[in-house]
Structure formats: C-alpha cells, structure tokens
Amino acid sequence: MENKRRKTHTDLECVQTGFANGVAPGFPLSDKGKEKMINRAAKAYGKFLDELGCDWRNDPNSMETPTRVAKAYVKDLWAGRYTEMSPITSFPSDGYDGIVIERNIPLTSMCSHHHQTIGGVVHVGYIVGENGRVIGLSKLNRVIEHFGRRGAIQEQLTSAIHNAVNVICEDNLGVIITIVATHNCVSCRGVKHKGAAMVTTKASGVFRHNGNDARQEFFNSLKINNGGHNI
Numbered sequence: 576m577e578n579k580r581r582k583t584h585t586d587l588e589c590v591q592t593g594f595a596n597g598v599a600p601g602f603p604l605s606d607k608g609k610e611k612m613i614n615r616a617a618k619a620y621g622k623f624l625d626e627l628g629c630d631w632r633n634d635p636n637s638m639e640t641p642t643r644v645a646k647a648y649v650k651d652l653w654a655g656r657y658t659e660m661s662p663i664t665s666f667p668s669d670g671y672d673g674i675v676i677e678r679n680i681p682l683t684s685m686c687s688h689h690h691q692t693i694g695g696v697v698h699v700g701y702i703v704g705e706n707g708r709v710i711g712l713s714k715l716n717r718v719i720e721h722f723g724r725r726g727a728i729q730e731q732l733t734s735a736i737h738n739a740v741n742v743i744c745e746d747n748l749g750v751i752i753t754i755v756a757t758h759n760c761v762s763c764r765g766v767k768h769k770g771a772a773m774v775t776t777k778a779s780g781v782f783r784h785n786g787n788d789a790r791q792e793f794f795n796s797l798k799i800n801n802g803g804h805n806i
C-alpha cells in the first residue's frame with residue numbers, strides 16, 4: 576500500500592472558479608500574472624477613489640493607496656484565490672484510533688458581502704478510521720489560511736474547511752469544524768455592534784449527532800485551560 580498520499584487544490588475546491596470564495600480564473604497565477612493583476616486593479620481602484628471625491632493623486636498619504644490596496648488583496652487578503660497551497664501529504668495513522676483536535680487556529684478572512692475583515696479562530700477535530708490517514712498539525716493551519724484568505728461567508732467557509740479536511744484525512748470516521756469569529760461589517764457599519772461573535776459548526780460522521788461522545792469530547796476539549804492558553 577502507498578505510504579503517503581498527496582492532495583492538491585483540485586481535490587479540495589468546491590466553489591465555482593471566479594467567485595469571491597473560489598479560486599481566480601487562471602489559478603494559480605505566476606508572479607508576473609500577479610504583478611499585472613495588481614497594476615490593473617490599482618488603476619481601477621484609483622478610479623473608484625475619484626468617484627468618491629478623493630484627490631488621492633495629490634494627497635501624500637493616499638497617492639500610493641491604490642497600489643497598496645491592490646497588493647493587499649492579491650498577496651494577503653485574497654491570497655488563497657491566486658496562490659496554490661503546497662500539496663498536503665497524509666500518513667497512515669499506525670493504529671491510533673482516538674480523536675485528533677487542533678484548536679485556536681487563527682483565522683483572518685474577508686466578508687464577501689461588504690469586503691470587511693473577519694477575525695477569529697477555527698477548531699478542527701477528526702477521528703481516524705481503521706486504515707485511515709492523519710496529517711501534520713501545521714497542515715491544518717495551511718488549509719485554514721488557504722480557504723480563509725478569500726472572500727467568504729462564514730457558513731460556507733466552515734463547509735469548505737470541513738470538506739478539505741474530510742478529503743485529506745481519508746477513511747476518517749468523522750470531521751468537525753467550529754469557527755468563532757467577529758465580523759467588521761457588523762461592528763463598523765450597519766448595526767455597528769462591537770464584540771458580537773458568530774459561531775458555526777459543521778460536523779459529519781460520528782460528530783453528527785447531539786449528545787454523541789466524540790462531539791462532547793470535542794466541545795469539552797475547547798474549554799480546557801492549557802498552560803494559560805484559554806480559549
């Protein structure tokens with residue numbers, strides 16, 4: 576039997592190419608492709624500022640802003656739409672049949688509706704099946720970065736991360752993802768309420784039913800005080 580298996584982005588994408596929460600057409604972009612995109616987007620953003628009555632060309636604080644904004648989208652805020660995640664390798668679990676949890680994975684994302692940032696944490700749990708596969712913990716962080724660094728709505732982001740972990744950890748008995756996040760579109764515009772957090776959970780397999788032991792173990796583990804790293 577194959578000892579290692581690799582998954583690439585084509586196994587993991589579940590949203591139409593071109594959508595804010597999907598990859599861009601031509602994904603993955605070359606460095607040259609990204610530079611061209613930044614130049615075009617910066618020009619368009621300058622026009623956007625013109626329409627908002629901002630004399631950015633003569634304002635020392637704003638003259639580079641169109642380029643800064645375009646760069647921030649391509650290289651950071653929406654990086655997951657343009658840059659390929661390196662392939663994730665999974666390994667045989669070697670008989671481990673317990674729960675695997677990584678909690679408090681930092682999340683930075685952006686709301687597709689208002690283009691305001693979303694910040695929070697992601698908790699991931701899965702249970703390896705007989706002959707199942709496990710992945711290195713840092714790989715889970717990479718999955719969260721890849722799908723978080725796009726436009727997003729939290730519900731779909733929860734599903735996208737769930738799908739990716741489910742595909743990578745083959746023959747698992749269940750996967751559970753919880754996201755706790757605050758949305759700047761709620762705190763800074765519209766209702767302007769600070770501190771409201773949104774909690775979403777997507778569960779499959781043994782985690783699916785309320786009162787299930789594995790589901791309980793997952794949520795209990797999120798409350799454990801680990802060397803002062805409270806959640």
Ligand SMILES: [Zn+2]
Nearest residue numbers: 686688689760
């Ligand atoms: Zn929003």
